[in-house]
Amino acid sequence: MSDSVRNSQQHIKLFIPGPVEVRPEILDAQAGWMFGHRMPEAAELIGRIQPKLMEVFKTKNPVLIQAGTGSLFWEAAVRNCVSEGGRILHARSGAFSQKWESIVRSCGRETTVIDFEWGQPVLPGPLVEELAKGGYEAIAFVHNETSTGVTNPVQEIAAAVRALPGGEEIIIMVDSVSGISGAELHFDEWDLDIALTSSQKAFALPPGLGMCAVSDRAYAKAETVPNRGYYGDLLTLRKMMKKFNTPNTSPVPMLLALDVQLDAMMAETIEGRWERHIAQRDMTVAYITSKGFALYGDPAYASPTVSNFANTLEIDINALNAFLRTKGMIISNGYGDLKGKAFRIAHMGDITEVDLEELFAAIDEFLST
Numbered sequence: 281m282s283d284s285v286r287n288s289q290q291h292i293k294l295f296i297p298g299p300v301e302v303r304p305e306i307l308d309a310q311a312g313w314m315f316g317h318r319m320p321e322a323a324e325l326i327g328r329i330q331p332k333l334m335e336v337f338k339t340k341n342p343v344l345i346q347a348g349t350g351s352l353f354w355e356a357a358v359r360n361c362v363s364e365g366g367r368i369l370h371a372r373s374g375a376f377s378q379k380w381e382s383i384v385r386s387c388g389r390e391t392t393v394i395d396f397e398w399g400q401p402v403l404p405g406p407l408v409e410e411l412a413k414g415g416y417e418a419i420a421f422v423h424n425e426t427s428t429g430v431t432n433p434v435q436e437i438a439a440a441v442r443a444l445p446g447g448e449e450i451i452i453m454v455d456s457v458s459g460i461s462g463a464e465l466h467f468d469e470w471d472l473d474i475a476l477t478s479s480q481k482a483f484a485l486p487p488g489l490g491m492c493a494v495s496d497r498a499y500a501k502a503e504t505v506p507n508r509g510y511y512g513d514l515l516t517l518r519k520m521m522k523k524f525n526t527p528n529t530s531p532v533p534m535l536l537a538l539d540v541q542l543d544a545m546m547a548e549t550i551e552g553r554w555e556r557h558i559a560q561r562d563m564t565v566a567y568i569t570s571k572g573f574a575l576y577g578d579p580a581y582a583s584p585t586v587s588n589f590a591n592t593l594e595i596d597i598n599a600l601n602a603f604l605r606t607k608g609m610i611i612s613n614g615y616g617d618l619k620g621k622a623f624r625i626a627h628m629g630d631i632t633e634v635d636l637e638e639l640f641a642a643i644d645e646f647l648s649t
């Protein structure tokens with residue numbers, strides 16, 4: 281059945297940074313019989329998922345899951361972990377950190393922004409200098425800026441925050457939407473409070489599931505914050521997750537797919553998955569730069585999940601993509617202002633070296649015409 285649906289579509293292999301390519305076995309896993317979210321089957325499924333998910337996030341607390349996407353937890357983190365009228369320090373280094381900052385304001389919280397040049401990493405110095413002035417309840421930043429292809433040094437930033445007087449109280453919120461499972465992150469060991477992600481990035485699942493690790497510190501903070509809302513109330517989500525349930529209807533097909541994908545991740549090992557992503561990044565950077573394009577941004581912080589290249593040869597990126605489509609593939613134009621000036625190739629999730637070689641052969645063909 282699922283095959284016949286797929287056979288009626290053109291398959292375009294996704295080298296865009298989300299949604300990413302999903303393996304047929306994972307697509308098939310979604311097609312199981314439905315069950316109700318209060319039936320024992322649901323709790324058994326989430327019970328199977330949870331230890332594996334905790335290993336991916338490297339945390340001892342159950343990871344919250346909710347139908348939605350990463351944006352849901354952007355808002356939930358702010359509404360649960362910062363008091364109304366409270367202040368957050370926000371590091372802005374690309375389109376997604378910029379979006380998150382606008383959500384902070386839409387939730388009625390005060391934000392101070394420290395800007396980092398697009399393509400450059402978020403570094404702890406300016407952040408701790410600002411935090412040291414006092415009055416901040418939280419700091420928010422992005423682990424892997426999908427718009428620039430830069431991975432920020434989360435461990436270094438968190439350690440610098442904790443070293444401040446009063447730093448133990450500050451809630452550290454990390455958007456790892458295009459990071460977790462592809463880029464190294466140790467939630468407990470790095471002493472983070474929130475790490476949120478979406479299913480359609482390095483997890484290589486269809487879109488539709490938000491996932492978020494939450495520390496005891498963040499839960500304790502949420503207990504002091506009124507008006508946390510309903511859909512993203514971390515305390516309700518935690519309460520239900522203790523019973524391997526979700527407060528509202530669970531996205532059963534997504535959970536079936538997640539269970540199967542987590543088995544594959546456990547077989548690969550999470551450390552093995554991080555290493556594979558680095559190898560695929562290195563392969564992509566070596567090939568594209570050999571053609572005369574330059575890596576956009578600081579190579580020391582080049583993302584293991586998505587590479588961003590300056591269009592130094594001034595090719596027509598839309599024409600390249602139109603050509604790639606004829607071969608059943610697609611890459612991504614530069615984000616926002618970088619449209620036409622840069623292009624991005626995602627090498628995250630279940631993309632393999634063989635997939636990348638096919639892409640490079642097609643790019644070769646385009647460049648030689």
Ligand SMILES: Cc1ncc(COP(=O)(O)O)c(C=O)c1O
Nearest residue numbers: 349350351376426455457458478
């Ligand atoms: C770094 C980052 N944060 C947040 C988001 C928003 O995620 P979602 O669309 O899953 O809500 C994205 C989407 O691309 C992203 O790349």
